[in-house]
Amino acid sequence: MTRVLLSTYGTRGDVEPLVALAVELRSLGADVRMCTPPDEEFTDRLAGLGIEPVPAGPPVRALMSATAPPTAAELARYRAELLETQFDVLPAAAEGCDALVAAGLAQVAARSVAEAAGIRYVYATYAAVNLPSPHHPPPPRPGWPEPSEADNAARWELDAQRVNAQFREPLNARRAALGLPPVAGVRDHVHSDRPWLAADPVLGPAAPGLEVVQTGAWTLPDERPLPAELTAFLEAGPPPVYVGFGSISPAPDIARWSVAVCRARGYRVLVSRGWAELAVDDCFAIGDVNHQRLFGKLAAVVHHGGAGTTQTAARAGVPQVVVPIRLADNPYWAGRVAAHQVGAALDGPTATFESLTAAFDTAVAPETRARAEALGAKIRTDGAKTAARLLLDGLG
Numbered sequence: 001m002t003r004v005l006l007s008t009y010g011t012r013g014d015v016e017p018l019v020a021l022a023v024e025l026r027s028l029g030a031d032v033r034m035c036t037p038p039d040e041e042f043t044d045r046l047a048g049l050g051i052e053p054v055p056a057g058p059p060v061r062a063l064m065s066a067t068a069p070p071t072a073a074e075l076a077r078y079r080a081e082l083l084e085t086q087f088d089v090l091p092a093a094a095e096g097c098d099a100l101v102a103a104g105l106a107q108v109a110a111r112s113v114a115e116a117a118g119i120r121y122v123y124a125t126y127a128a129v130n131l132p133s134p135h136h137p138p139p140p141r142p143g144w145p146e147p148s149e150a151d152n153a154a155r156w157e158l159d160a161q162r163v164n165a166q167f168r169e170p171l172n173a174r175r176a177a178l179g180l181p182p183v184a185g186v187r188d189h190v191h192s193d194r195p196w197l198a199a200d201p202v203l204g205p206a207a208p209g210l211e212v213v214q215t216g217a218w219t220l221p222d223e224r225p226l227p228a229e230l231t232a233f234l235e236a237g238p239p240p241v242y243v244g245f246g247s248i249s250p251a252p253d254i255a256r257w258s259v260a261v262c263r264a265r266g267y268r269v270l271v272s273r274g275w276a277e278l279a280v281d282d283c284f285a286i287g288d289v290n291h292q293r294l295f296g297k298l299a300a301v302v303h304h305g306g307a308g309t310t311q312t313a314a315r316a317g318v319p320q321v322v323v324p325i326r327l328a329d330n331p332y333w334a335g336r337v338a339a340h341q342v343g344a345a346l347d348g349p350t351a352t353f354e355s356l357t358a359a360f361d362t363a364v365a366p367e368t369r370a371r372a373e374a375l376g377a378k379i380r381t382d383g384a385k386t387a388a389r390l391l392l393d394g395l396g
Helices: 012-027 040-048 060-064 072-094 110-117 152-177 186-191 228-235 254-264 291-297 307-316 330-340 353-363 366-376 383-394
Strands: 003-008 031-036 052-055 099-103 120-125 241-243 269-272 284-286 300-303 320-322 343-345
Touching: 003 012, 003 072, 012 031, 012 040, 012 099, 012 307, 012 383, 031 040, 031 072, 040 052, 052 072, 072 110, 072 152, 099 110, 099 383, 110 120, 110 152, 110 186, 120 186, 120 383, 152 186, 228 284, 241 254, 254 269, 254 353, 291 307, 300 307, 300 353, 307 320, 307 330, 307 366, 320 330, 320 353, 330 343, 343 353
Parallel strands: 003 031, 003 099, 031 052, 099 120, 241 269, 241 300, 269 284, 300 320, 320 343
Antiparallel strands: none
């Protein structure tokens, strides 16, 4: 039996796409193990699907929910410890496997482990902005100041230098212990010569000239019913607006302003508590619910720009207001929403009540709804199935 190791580290938005791939691989007869953070919501999710969980690294929710953001020095130590943990955990997890699929730059050790084991290595990313291109700058990385250079190529070069400064020496020390040659550029080594892009080709296409395998976004159908009290709320009035920021803590006042803007325009509001445990007075609050069922029943979605939320809202044909913090691919997805004119995008740290009001008015305009519905009809749902077949076919 073909056996595959999947590995990622991050929040739910990093884990769920690999869960979708794992389910599709198992449906095709493969055995799957998956390395994730040790948070119970991830390990329990995998165990419930019959996928062997392999905890690796410190819990993510504690880091994301801290009252104060970690300093640059703390993040550097965090990344260094994660690299060591991966070299300690991944070799045993990869034993008996035929391929290793890693998602995210945090998987710095994965390719070396695959090389030492003599198995296939695939690197996947969920957004084209994570891959070097003169057509866009690198995404913001936590703990590293945004570069002042205007030229995209110069920014990517600085990004490569920073990745090397953090990882090259410890990575090459571990590679030497495995009998592997040193690498000169860590980022490009992790990406490989032909990375996979697990993003919808309409919503998030690859930049021109990038050599990638674009499979479509990795998602699973969610069959969970909505909670009875949520269904009753939805049926009790006109379509409400969803306000939620997933695992991200939004900039101060953003959630409260979002609710106030919606109400000022006569809309009911749903607030998703998320990892930040958002609470706004007199709002209907929800926890983890089926967004695939929910979003199509809404007037608009106000969110942080995570790949999963953006994809789900786009597929549902619902207008979006994206208020990202400057982190990872969130600003990129905000830009994609604006480019398709299916909503509006703000810079979270500089947003004001007035700019949020203008963005909301753009999102709920009839022409925006029409464009969102048209885009939704084009969004693919077979990305994980396509990727699973490609991977297994490539193993012969």
